[in-house]
Amino acid sequence: MPGLISPVDCLHLTIEIGGMPIRVNTTDADFLGMLQNRYAGFVGSSESAAIEFDIDLFAPGFVDPRADLRVTQHAGKWSLERGDFRAEWEPARRTGAIRQSANPYSIDAVLRIVHTLVLAQEGGFLLHAASAIRNGKAFLFAGVSGAGKTTISRLAPSDATLLTDEISYVRKDVRKDARKHDHGYVAHGTPFTGELAKLGENVSAPISALYLLAQGPENRIDPVAPGEAARELLANVLFFAEDQELVQRAFHAACEFVSRVPVSRLTFVPDARVWEMIG
Amino acid sequence: MSRLYIARNARVAARKLDGEMMIMSGQDSTLFTLNKTATIIWQAADGATPLDEIVERRICPEYEVEPAAALQDAETLARELAAHGILDVSENPIISVNSSPANPLAGESR
Numbered sequence A: 001m002p003g004l005i006s007p008v009d010c011l012h013l014t015i016e017i018g019g020m021p022i023r024v025n026t027t028d029a030d031f032l033g034m035l036q037n038r039y040a041g042f043v044g045s046s047e048s049a050a051i052e053f054d055i056d057l058f059a060p061g062f063v064d065p066r067a068d069l070r071v072t073q074h075a076g077k078w079s080l081e082r083g084d085f086r087a088e089w090e091p092a093r094r095t096g097a098i099r100q101s102a103n104p105y106s107i108d109a110v111l112r113i114v115h116t117l118v119l120a121q122e123g124g125f126l127l128h129a130a131s132a133i134r135n136g137k138a139f140l141f142a143g144v145s146g147a148g149k150t151t152i153s154r155l156a157p158s159d160a161t162l163l164t165d166e167i168s169y170v171r172k173d174v175r176k177d178a179r180k181h182d183h184g185y186v187a188h189g190t191p192f193t194g195e196l197a198k199l200g201e202n203v204s205a206p207i208s209a210l211y212l213l214a215q216g217p218e219n220r221i222d223p224v225a226p227g228e229a230a231r232e233l234l235a236n237v238l239f240f241a242e243d244q245e246l247v248q249r250a251f252h253a254a255c256e257f258v259s260r261v262p263v264s265r266l267t268f269v270p271d272a273r274v275w276e277m278i279g
Numbered sequence B: 001m002s003r004l005y006i007a008r009n010a011r012v013a014a015r016k017l018d019g020e021m022m023i024m025s026g027q028d029s030t031l032f033t034l035n036k037t038a039t040i041i042w043q044a045a046d047g048a049t050p051l052d053e054i055v056e057r058r059i060c061p062e063y064e065v066e067p068a069a070a071l072q073d074a075e076t077l078a079r080e081l082a083a084h085g086i087l088d089v090s091e092n093p094i095i096s097v098n099s100s101p102a103n104p105l106a107g108e109s110r
Helices: A029-038 A104-121 A149-154 A226-236 A244-260 A272-277 B036-044 B051-063 B067-083
Strands: A011-017 A020-026 A051-057 A070-074 A077-082 A085-090 A095-100 A125-134 A137-142 A161-164 A167-172 A185-188 A204-215 A220-223 A263-268 B005-008 B012-017 B020-025 B031-034 B046-050 B087-090 B106-109
Touching (some): A011 A029, A011 A104, A020 A029, A020 A104, A077 A104, A085 A104, A095 A104, A104 A125, A104 A167, A104 A244, A125 A149, A125 A226, A125 A244, A137 A149, A137 A167, A149 A204, A204 A226, A226 A263, A226 B031, A263 A272, B031 B036, B036 B051, B051 B067, B067 B087
Parallel strands (some): A020 A051, A051 A095, A204 A263, B012 B106
Antiparallel strands (some): A011 A020, A070 A077, A125 A137, A125 A161, A125 A167, A167 A185, A185 A204, A220 A263, B005 B087, B012 B020, B020 B031
């Protein structure tokens, strides 16, 4: 009796952000195409995936993506839940599953959360900040919505490479050949966009400075005391987990960062001359 | 009058940045900055040294204040820190693996 059971094609895509490849498996070709477009420039090699997610799509219906997010850990397994998705991830097995409808926003949220969890373990973080590379060095521009992340990104000169206008990816620099005058952190490009709606370049560079953004009547750079820098940095770090140990790790990561990377307040008027002070 | 013992809560992370003691609650991620007196008390809170001894040895020489008045202020401060989950307060010595003076959570930068 042929035809009772037919094989289901498993399609996959590896999304590599911050040098961390995550493979997603789906049986839906249209959804795969959507992901290929969404993460264009961040598609990596499936053989080297650090984490693998099976995606189970359900029919679209009413879901509230603004519903409370819960990220919890139990018995070595992370559970991620919001109105529009439900995901599990077991770090020891490097596998997980995502249940969502065929939309790009739910998986985007899952990826952000997973990256924050991985980065927290190694002293890095995702930051509400625009970032760009100029003269081989990366510069971060942190601030809440309206602080000027999109504006400073839009004003970037042609010799600057935009990494993101919204969510910066910060990792500790573990390269043996890291230059001595670098501050020990690297910024990577991300596909996480803000108002500019333009994906960052998938490149990286040592972080030279963090600027806390403020808009004002003149362009100026003022030093920020380490305590204040840590407070403002922590206010802009993306962190979702209800996990005591990870909260402590995130705190120490922020303190470590401000003790090594110069942090200043960048007040600017919205025109391109502000970039004369950067790089 | 019973003596008061204080110990750093194991559920907080602490770091001294450029002389400023910052503490984050692991429970609700609330961030605190301690003033100089609170920092002295927090750093000395090993669970074994009574608060009156901390006041006598660490606070009175620093501020040239009467021990009785300083102890009253320190008790008020210790209970405030306890209310925020930063310190544990007891009328008996507090035995905790995190109460050693060399608390690894209390890093220092710059």
